[in-house]
Amino acid sequence: MHRDAHAIRDFLAASPGNVILPRLAEQPISARVREILQQKRPAWADLATVAACLHMSVSTxxxxxxxxxxxFQALKDQLRRDVAIVRLATSAVPLAALAAELGFADSAAFQRAFKTWTGGAPGSYRRRVAAAGGGDSLPAP
Known part of the structure; x- marks a missing residue:
């Protein structure tokens, strides 16, 4: 195949991205699972639904x-943790409503999970964010 100098310059300019970034189909499965979970929110898709979206069996x-x-559960918990941190920092939604939004059975289950994830209670995290001046620079959980 014959290319002119302009086509070669265009190819070389785009080549670092082509070499460094994986193609969409080559993304790690964990990234694709997280994407699907984000798209399905607030329904919080289960393992079988995500597997079907990826055209594979649950065991695969x-x-x-x-x-x-x-x-799958670790990825789901990471996403729920990230959403909880953002929602606590940027809204005044009651903890019970946030727990329901994140798919927890009740507020106590959410508070236990948040403490496991971050080492502190969600209410105290929200107060620290408010004392720090809002969600501009989120404090470490």
């Missing part, structure tokens, strides 16, 4: 995630 999805040293 679990096996792929295991090779990445993670699990």
């Amino acid at each position: 999805l679990q096996r792929h995630l295991a090779t990445e040293s993670t699990s």
